[in-house]
Amino acid sequence: MARYGIxxxxxxxxxxxTCVIACKQENLTRPNIWxxxxxxLESETLDRIIxxxxxxxxxxxxxxxxxxxxxxxxxxxxxxxxxDHEKCKGHGDCIKACPYGVIDINPDxxxxxxxxxxxxxxxxxxxxxxxxxxxICTLCVHRIELGKEPACVEGCPSRAMIFGDLDDPNSxxxxxxxxxxxxxxxxxxxxxxxxxxxxDLSKQIERRIVENPTMGR
Amino acid sequence: MxxxxxxxxxxxxxxxxxxxxxxxxxxxxxxxCDACNEVPFCGIKFFKxxxxxxxxxxxxxxxxxxxxxxxxxxxxxxxxxxxxxxPMKRTNPKGSSDPGYVRISWDEAYDMIVGHLNxxxxxxxxxxxxxxxxxxxxxxxxxxxxxxxxGSVNYGCESSTACRRAAQLAExxxxxxxxxxxxxxxxxxxxxIWGTNPAYSGQPFMCFRHLAxxxxxxxxxxxxxxxxxxxAETLADIHLQPRPATTAALAAGMxxxxxxxxxxxxxxxxxxxxxxxxxxxxxxGFTPEKVEKITWVPAKKIIDAARHYATRSPGGLMAxxxxxxxxxxxxxxxxxxxMVPAICGYIDIPGGITKDTYELEGMKAWADGPPGFSMRExxxxxxxxxxxxxxxxxxxxxxxxxQTNYLVDWIKEGRVKAFLGWxxxxxxxxxxxxxxxxxxxxxxxxxxxxxxxxxxxxxxxLVLPAAMNYERLAPFAFHGRQVFGRTPIKPxxxxxxxxxxxxxxxxxxxxxxxxxxxxVEDACNxxxxxxxxxxxxxxxxxxxxxxxxxxGPELYKKYEKGLMRMDGKPGFKTPSGKIEAVSLALxxxxxxxxxxxxxxxxxxxxxxxxxxxxSRIPYITHSKWREDSPWLLELQRDPLLTIHPEDAAKRRxxxxxxxxxxxxxxxxxxxxxxxxMARAGVVGIMHGWSKANxxxxxxxxxxxxxxxxxxxxVPCEVVKA
Numbered sequence: 001m002a003r004y005g006i007x008x009x010x011x012x013x014x015x016x017x018t019c020v021i022a023c024k025q026e027n028l029t030r031p032n033i034w035x036x037x038x039x040x041l042e043s044e045t046l047d048r049i050i051x052x053x054x055x056x057x058x059x060x061x062x063x064x065x066x067x068x069x070x071x072x073x074x075x076x077x078x079x080x081x082x083x084d085h086e087k088c089k090g091h092g093d094c095i096k097a098c099p100y101g102v103i104d105i106n107p108d109x110x111x112x113x114x115x116x117x118x119x120x121x122x123x124x125x126x127x128x129x130x131x132x133x134x135x136i137c138t139l140c141v142h143r144i145e146l147g148k149e150p151a152c153v154e155g156c157p158s159r160a161m162i163f164g165d166l167d168d169p170n171s172x173x174x175x176x177x178x179x180x181x182x183x184x185x186x187x188x189x190x191x192x193x194x195x196x197x198x199x200d201l202s203k204q205i206e207r208r209i210v211e212n213p214t215m216g217r
Numbered sequence: 218m219x220x221x222x223x224x225x226x227x228x229x230x231x232x233x234x235x236x237x238x239x240x241x242x243x244x245x246x247x248x249x250c251d252a253c254n255e256v257p258f259c260g261i262k263f264f265k266x267x268x269x270x271x272x273x274x275x276x277x278x279x280x281x282x283x284x285x286x287x288x289x290x291x292x293x294x295x296x297x298x299x300x301x302x303x304p305m306k307r308t309n310p311k312g313s314s315d316p317g318y319v320r321i322s323w324d325e326a327y328d329m330i331v332g333h334l335n336x337x338x339x340x341x342x343x344x345x346x347x348x349x350x351x352x353x354x355x356x357x358x359x360x361x362x363x364x365x366x367x368g369s370v371n372y373g374c375e376s377s378t379a380c381r382r383a384a385q386l387a388e389x390x391x392x393x394x395x396x397x398x399x400x401x402x403x404x405x406x407x408x409x410i411w412g413t414n415p416a417y418s419g420q421p422f423m424c425f426r427h428l429a430x431x432x433x434x435x436x437x438x439x440x441x442x443x444x445x446x447x448x449a450e451t452l453a454d455i456h457l458q459p460r461p462a463t464t465a466a467l468a469a470g471m472x473x474x475x476x477x478x479x480x481x482x483x484x485x486x487x488x489x490x491x492x493x494x495x496x497x498x499x500x501x502g503f504t505p506e507k508v509e510k511i512t513w514v515p516a517k518k519i520i521d522a523a524r525h526y527a528t529r530s531p532g533g534l535m536a537x538x539x540x541x542x543x544x545x546x547x548x549x550x551x552x553x554x555x556m557v558p559a560i561c562g563y564i565d566i567p568g569g570i571t572k573d574t575y576e577l578e579g580m581k582a583w584a585d586g587p588p589g590f591s592m593r594e595x596x597x598x599x600x601x602x603x604x605x606x607x608x609x610x611x612x613x614x615x616x617x618x619x620q621t622n623y624l625v626d627w628i629k630e631g632r633v634k635a636f637l638g639w640x641x642x643x644x645x646x647x648x649x650x651x652x653x654x655x656x657x658x659x660x661x662x663x664x665x666x667x668x669x670x671x672x673x674x675x676x677x678x679l680v681l682p683a684a685m686n687y688e689r690l691a692p693f694a695f696h697g698r699q700v701f702g703r704t705p706i707k708p709x710x711x712x713x714x715x716x717x718x719x720x721x722x723x724x725x726x727x728x729x730x731x732x733x734x735x736x737v738e739d740a741c742n743x744x745x746x747x748x749x750x751x752x753x754x755x756x757x758x759x760x761x762x763x764x765x766x767x768x769g770p771e772l773y774k775k776y777e778k779g780l781m782r783m784d785g786k787p788g789f790k791t792p793s794g795k796i797e798a799v800s801l802a803l804x805x806x807x808x809x810x811x812x813x814x815x816x817x818x819x820x821x822x823x824x825x826x827x828x829x830x831x832s833r834i835p836y837i838t839h840s841k842w843r844e845d846s847p848w849l850l851e852l853q854r855d856p857l858l859t860i861h862p863e864d865a866a867k868r869r870x871x872x873x874x875x876x877x878x879x880x881x882x883x884x885x886x887x888x889x890x891x892x893x894m895a896r897a898g899v900v901g902i903m904h905g906w907s908k909a910n911x912x913x914x915x916x917x918x919x920x921x922x923x924x925x926x927x928x929x930x931v932p933c934e935v936v937k938a
Contacts, residue, residue, distance in 0.1 A: 012429050014416035014447035016835040017852055021286035024848045025272065025293075031851065042893055044862065049450050049894055111847040117296045118269045155275070157283050158416075159426050215852070 002165040003060075003079045004139060005192035006153060007173050007180055008053055010201075012160035015040060015051030020215075022155030026140065028120050028127040031109045035137035036152050037102070037215045041208050043201065050198060052205055053161070054183070055152070056081065056102045056137035057191030064136075067097035072134075079192060080139045090132040099187040101212035106135045166192060183209060242266055247276060247759055248703040249694050251353035251686045252287035253418075253838045254375070256583035257694050259284055260701070261291070262760075263687060268706050270295060270687055278761065280696035286836045290846035291686055295709075297845065299668055301682035302710025311657045316675055323711065323721075326679060330637070331725045333661035334367060337634050343368035344602040345634040349621070351375045351641035352839060355692055356665075356715030358586035359740065360639055363719045365592035366731050370599035370619075371633070376584060377618035378645055383542035383923035387551035389615045390800045391812075392564070393781065393790035394572045398534035400424055401431040404568030407529035408452075410440045411554050412464070412540035416447040417835040428452055437529060439522045441467065442540075443896040444832060444859075455522045458896045459512040461827050462544035462817035462930040467519070468553035469500040469814060470508030472560060474523035476500065481527065482562025489776065489789070490559060492799025492811065499811050511814070513898070527561050531568035534558045543831055543928035546815040547920035548611075552800070553812035559796050565781075566773055574775065575767035577698050579747040590744050593617065604632060609924050610806045620924040622646065625917070628655040636662040639715050640683070643673045644840055644905055647915035647926040648882065665718055668845060672907045683715055684708035691716035691737045693745070693755060700748070701762040702755025716740060808922050817930050820898075824932035826864065828880060829901040830911040831928045840905030856887040856906040860935060864898065865891035868935060875938035878902065880931045883913035886938055900935060904928070 019036045029035060038053045058081045065073045065081065072087035073094060083094075095103045108131035110116060120127065126142045129135060140150035148154065153163040164173035173194075180194035183206050197205070244265050249258030260276025261284065273292050275283035304326040309317035337346055348364035350357045352375060364372040376382045385395045401408050408431065416425045425448070432438060432452050440446075440453035449456045459467050475481050476497050486493045505516035526532050534554075541551050563569035580587050588594075596617055600606070604627050605620045606613055612620055624646075627633045636656055641664060646652040653676045656662050663679040674680050688708040694701045708714070713721075716737045723732030733739035742751045748765050755763060772780060779785045788794030792801040804810035820827060834853065836842065842849045858878055860870065870876055874889045878900070887902060887909050895901055904911050914933065915926055 011451060012426070014425060014451065014835075016417060016447075017286045018284070018289070018835075020852070021289040021836070021848055022284075025289040031847070040892075044893055047893065049445055049447075049892070051447065111293065112296075112298050115298055117293065119271045119292060119296060121269075122271060155283060155289070157285055157426060158429060 003167045005166040007162045007194045009160045009196040012158040013051045019152035022151045026151035057193045060190035063097040064094035067093040088133040246704040250288040254352040256354045293846045305680045347636045348372045349638040356639045359716040359719035361586045361591035365595045370602045373619040373621040378621045381538045383547045383925045391555045405533045407437045407532040410535045413537035414446040414448045418833040445894045457514045463512040464550035465553035465814035466511040469503035470519045471523040473500045473503045475527045481560045485562035491793035491795035491797045496798035532563045544930040547925040548922035549812045574772045622924045625655040634660045639665045682712045684712040689714040698765045699762045820932045827899045828933040829929045830904045856909040857890040858887045859895040859901045861895045861897040862891045880914040880933040882916045885909040
């Protein structure tokens with residue numbers, strides 16, 4: 001069984017937001033819900049600006065799963081963490097449990113004020129986001145099942161992201177793992193999104209994630 | 218990549234569902250993205266169910282891919298409820314607070330246009346009608362044909378107002394061919410990226426990954442940009458952050474070092490550069506120490522950059538299409554940049570600045586229009602009637618589009634009576650309100666657009682709804698020698714594509730044969746027939762496109778072989794036949810003939826900062842994409858002023874504070890974003906916010922050669938609101 005993950009090369013990320021909107025277009029998430037987040041990080045001491053993309057880490061030991069009183073969150077055999085909207089009651093315990101701050105509750109809002117855009121009138125389950133329920137990145141499992149990469153990975157113009165089976169010794173992602181790091185490793189969740197980080201900026205990036213700022217600039 | 222579907226009843230998505238909702242019910246289509254106003258475009262593959270586009274992706278294998286955030290957002294824009302869907306005319310007199318637009322039929326709209334055009338031609342002559350194409354560039358060829366057939370030489374566009382043409386003029390005057398440089402090749406050892414941020418502006422076309430790959434294989438990068446852009450941050454070995462509008466001094470400083478240390482390509486300089494001795498003499502005065510004072514770039518960095526660049530042959534260049542030409546010394550500033558690779562001999566060699574040997578026959582860039590179809594010959598014959606004929610003589614010699622910045626004056630003088638604009642945007646002009654008033658005072662004006670944009674449409678008589686990229690057939694795309702077509706869906710409401718509107722007007726003016734009886738595909742075929750193709754051939758080869766083979770392999774040092782000039786003689790296509798450090802054309806018209814430095818506007822105690830506008834944000838183009846797509850608007854709702862943390866601290870300004878940005882010519886209210894992206898002493902803001910139009914802070918003063926306004930030069934101050 002594969003164990004899926006993403007590696008992000010921050011030396012290539014320019015903060016262009018394509019992953020954010022590629023995801024919007026693919027999954028049609030509701031207003032102010034961003035499954036991909038891209039933040040700017042400025043280090044005045046190092047005189048350096050970097051950008052980093054993060055999203056649900058699809059942790060191997062996901063605290064959100066344990067936190068849910070309805071047992072609505074589960075990890076598949078391939079390691080992808082999903083929310084069962086039938087069971088989710090929107091209590092929000094998962095939001096508190098997630099150290100990465102990537103879970104939100106779907107608002108009862110549409111982009112065109114009550115009007116559904118025609119492309120949203122679809123039966124595609126991955127494009128349905130019931131209001132009041134928790135919402136996280138699905139790693140585009142619907143695409144993976146068709147043999148495609150997640151929309152954010154495919155969309156990245158800088159090719160800063162690699163998607164693949166972390167356990168497959170022949171996969172391009174596996175080969176880059178030794179040099180990579182995980183953020184907030186001390187939380188013990190074993191996140192499956194890995195990073196190549198320029199210089200010594202990991203601690204500052206972690207602080208920025210914990211601040212959990214809104215993404216709009 | 219195959220995996221078992223998830224265990225049991227908890228499957229959210231099953232493979233079966235996925236298959237039925239995707240492959241079986243969907244049809245596939247292809248189009249191009251017009252989001253950043255580039256032609257050629259990026260490719261979009263779309264999926265539709267009963268004429269509704271449901272999702273999109275990058276066109277696989279297409280030369281320009283992948284899409285950026287704006288490209289993906291074209292899907293949301295397509296179905297925006299605010300789209301214009303019907304022709305509308307104003308019912309209240311000009312100057313009313315509400316123009317009172319009402320829906321009319323296309324027949325009424327066309328009758329109105331043709332009525333005015335025929336009357337004005339009789340009363341004032343055809344040249345008093347100004348034809349204009351802004352954003353997107355797609356309608357240019359059709360509108361050019363319309364202007365020429367109607368008989369007006371006065372056609373202009375955003376390129377000839379504020380974008381590409383000043384740099385292009387500098388290139389033509391200096392090299393004799395247009396170039397913004399090239400991506401690095403396997404041969405390239407060092408890149409000079411000057412005044413452009415390819416990580417965001419995609420020139421040429423989301424090319425950043427190629428630069429990142431070049432970096433990984435050891436190419437050195439010198440980036441010149443006042444701001445700490447992602448390009449500088451991820452690529453630069455040496456980052457020079459000059460004071461805006463001092464470009465020619467910085468280039469002179471680099472050349473000073475190169476000549477002084479004998480690092481120039483002597484053989485190339487002696488044989489192929491006209492005025493090399495005058496140039497050497499001129500830059501003698503620009504010692505690194507002196508240049509540091511002018512440009513604020515440390516002398517040591519100037520020396521380092523010059524050595525880095527001149528000793529690693531071959532070196533490449535990526536210069537901005539317009540970033541270095543937004544000041545009162547635009548043309549000569551840009552000419553100065555071009556001289557740096559020239560004295561190193563990096564011209565038309567592998568890995569350097571090259572010119573395609575076999576451009577597609579009969580075609581220029583779409584931004585220019587194919588000369589035959591666009592009736593360039595006829596435009597040349599009418600040259601003496603150009604509004605800019607006397608004001609910008611060097612420009613008029615090299616460029617056939619009218620420089621539009623004097624429009625206000627020409628309207629006041631009664632030389633312009635009507636204005637027909639496709640995708641035009643009043644905010645492009647400095648002191649926008651003067652242009653709004655001037656256009657409002659015309660006898661007739663119309664605009665074609667996707668949305669009602671009050672800052673422009675409040676001042677015209679007629680607004681026509683344009684079909685969007687998914688709904689257009691024209692133009693087709695070409696990249697190098699590959700040609701591609703598209704498969705449009707039916708336009709929403711009564712929208713018509715730009716070409717259709719131009720052809721329809723032409724037909725109703727009494728020229729059905731010239732305008733293909735209003736048939737857009739026939740119009741495209743009239744161009745495609747140059748290569749024995751038709752649109753049907755493009756459909757047959759939809760995803761892969763059609764490649765038109767070149768006559769031979771790519772050649773270099775074409776100036777030695779007589780392949781640069783029309784007359785087949787060796788040399789460059791300039792008056793002297795050489796690269797011109799001393800421009801004979803500029804000399805003839807009384808301009809400084811060397812790429813001379815000119816002091817920028819002074820900063821004063823009252824206005825101690827310098828304002829840069831026009832720098833790109835990756836998810837916005839000009840004033841588009843704010844109201845057009847809520848996905849993108851959500852990323853940034855307010856105009857943000859980037860200011861260096863020290864400059865902010867001095868003014869007790871914090872992140873998110875409301876501030877007033879003011880220059881001697883105007884002021885706007887914006888939000889502050891202290892960031893080290895801004896250079897100390899220089900603040901920056903994205904243009905095109907209707908609620909905070911930065912161009913009201915820019916004076917109507919222009920570079921005498923190109924007529925470009927000082928968008929990146931004026932002194933300003935920031936205070937808490």
